Amino acid sequence: MRKYILSLLLTAGILSGVFAADKSWNAVATEMKGIIDDAFSLYQSQKADAAYERVNDAYFGHYEVDGFERSTQSRIGGSRAGNVEVQFSRLKSAIRGAKPAEEVRKEADTLISMLFEDAEKLDPPKMTWNELAVVLSKEFKEAADMYADGHVVTAEPKFRKAYSRYYGKSKLQENVAKSLGYKRDAQIVDLYTQTKTMILNRGPKPEVVESISSLSEMITDTAADLTSKQGRIQWWGTVFASLMILLREGFEAILIVGAIIAYLRKSGNEDNLGAVYKGSVWGIVASVIMALILMGLTKFGFQSGQGQEVVEGVTMFIAVAVLFYTSNWMISKASSKAWESYIQGRVKTSVDKRSMFSLAFTCFLAVFREGAEVILFYQALFTGSDSKGTVPAVIAGMVIAVVLLVFVYKAIILTGKKLPLKPFFYATSILMFVMVVSFVGGGISEFVDASWIQPRLVNGVPTVSLLGIYPYAESLIAQGIAVAVIVLTLVIGSLLKRNKKTAQ
Numbered sequence: 001m002r003k004y005i006l007s008l009l010l011t012a013g014i015l016s017g018v019f020a021a022d023k024s025w026n027a028v029a030t031e032m033k034g035i036i037d038d039a040f041s042l043y044q045s046q047k048a049d050a051a052y053e054r055v056n057d058a059y060f061g062h063y064e065v066d067g068f069e070r071s072t073q074s075r076i077g078g079s080r081a082g083n084v085e086v087q088f089s090r091l092k093s094a095i096r097g098a099k100p101a102e103e104v105r106k107e108a109d110t111l112i113s114m115l116f117e118d119a120e121k122l123d124p125p126k127m128t129w130n131e132l133a134v135v136l137s138k139e140f141k142e143a144a145d146m147y148a149d150g151h152v153v154t155a156e157p158k159f160r161k162a163y164s165r166y167y168g169k170s171k172l173q174e175n176v177a178k179s180l181g182y183k184r185d186a187q188i189v190d191l192y193t194q195t196k197t198m199i200l201n202r203g204p205k206p207e208v209v210e211s212i213s214s215l216s217e218m219i220t221d222t223a224a225d226l227t228s229k230q231g232r233i234q235w236w237g238t239v240f241a242s243l244m245i246l247l248r249e250g251f252e253a254i255l256i257v258g259a260i261i262a263y264l265r266k267s268g269n270e271d272n273l274g275a276v277y278k279g280s281v282w283g284i285v286a287s288v289i290m291a292l293i294l295m296g297l298t299k300f301g302f303q304s305g306q307g308q309e310v311v312e313g314v315t316m317f318i319a320v321a322v323l324f325y326t327s328n329w330m331i332s333k334a335s336s337k338a339w340e341s342y343i344q345g346r347v348k349t350s351v352d353k354r355s356m357f358s359l360a361f362t363c364f365l366a367v368f369r370e371g372a373e374v375i376l377f378y379q380a381l382f383t384g385s386d387s388k389g390t391v392p393a394v395i396a397g398m399v400i401a402v403v404l405l406v407f408v409y410k411a412i413i414l415t416g417k418k419l420p421l422k423p424f425f426y427a428t429s430i431l432m433f434v435m436v437v438s439f440v441g442g443g444i445s446e447f448v449d450a451s452w453i454q455p456r457l458v459n460g461v462p463t464v465s466l467l468g469i470y471p472y473a474e475s476l477i478a479q480g481i482a483v484a485v486i487v488l489t490l491v492i493g494s495l496l497k498r499n500k501k502t503a504q
Helices: 001-021 025-044 049-062 066-077 078-096 101-122 129-148 154-170 172-179 182-200 205-266 269-299 305-332 336-351 356-382 385-420 421-449 473-503
Strands: none
Touching: 025 049, 025 066, 025 078, 025 101, 049 078, 066 078, 066 101, 078 101, 078 385, 078 421, 129 154, 129 172, 129 205, 154 172, 154 182, 154 305, 172 182, 172 205, 172 356, 182 205, 205 269, 205 305, 205 356, 205 385, 305 421
């Protein structure tokens, strides 16, 4: 059973790579730049409404539908994607507010700069460090030959420009200093300076040629070391991202399914385990199908970027209601007896009525609720990356996550009611309350992105997408109300429990 589920998960992750972007992120950023520049031209022509819609075209038609946002979230960070979304809002607010053209241009340039910065990080390098070193060595060899033939005047600029272009401006030097240390970079710079001085002073030809050769060899070795180290870091980074996606989304489903299985076994109703397994497997299958349908619709242009934002916003507020209810429910069941009584009642009802569908559907929902999102995040990991290195790393992360989830499942089954449920339920409830506040802010942000809400920007408030914090007055007020409701609910619940104990 576990092998079947694992194979489905691995297949889902690999299939998601089929829908990876077929153009570079720099190309997408260039398209958005053209649209944003067009929007500014319209604004200068006193066509503010048309300019506003063009900015929306850039956001919905490319940042959303082309997968730029999801890839930014997956590979750079959710906060960065949130900052870009806020900058889109700043530009639209400047247009709606009839700000001076200079201010609108400033907001547009800031947005364009952010898009290209992210595109550079998302796109694989045009040349690897090793390829740069090969080109640099060739240029150095030509400079050395010129010097050996007596062409000192042409050898020096050839040598200097090759070093500047392929070591300095290519960011090879910057990455050497960051990844291998400033000492390593200093050794290269010192040898370059020494060699350049020898050329300018018309030093002996054999010594100059030997010095150029030594510098070329040093840079080649450094490029190889840099490639190796960064490759390991990137590989393990992808493994960790893959691990956390499945672990984070699968943990809740494992808890629910595991708790039901544990009780069925303890109560002697193992005949009903087949329904649990079937529901779980069908949940995975449905998740894969749903995710691939969504990716296909997006890829072939049948899904609106604005529609995505609206759906995500509505989904977040539905999640707010579910999480708020669930967190209160978990606090009410924050004891082994209360939890066991609840599970026993739900399962026994199904068993007594010989209703396999109830158990299967419960497990189906537990898995399906998280599954589709898992596939979409894995698709973002594949998008725009080197499949030779990414696929093994993603699979490795998935395998590790599955092993950990199986361990959690086994722990639930083996320890049964001895699990420390009270602290677990309290901790989980607090986490869910935090998620409620986060989702309220995130939901408002989605409606802002969909242009359903015209935000009032609050200067000085940072964007922390993990907590749903955005510099919008609307989202901050809504989150404040959510916190007040949560506190009031906890106080009322505590008073009711105290009165109940007093009455007893």
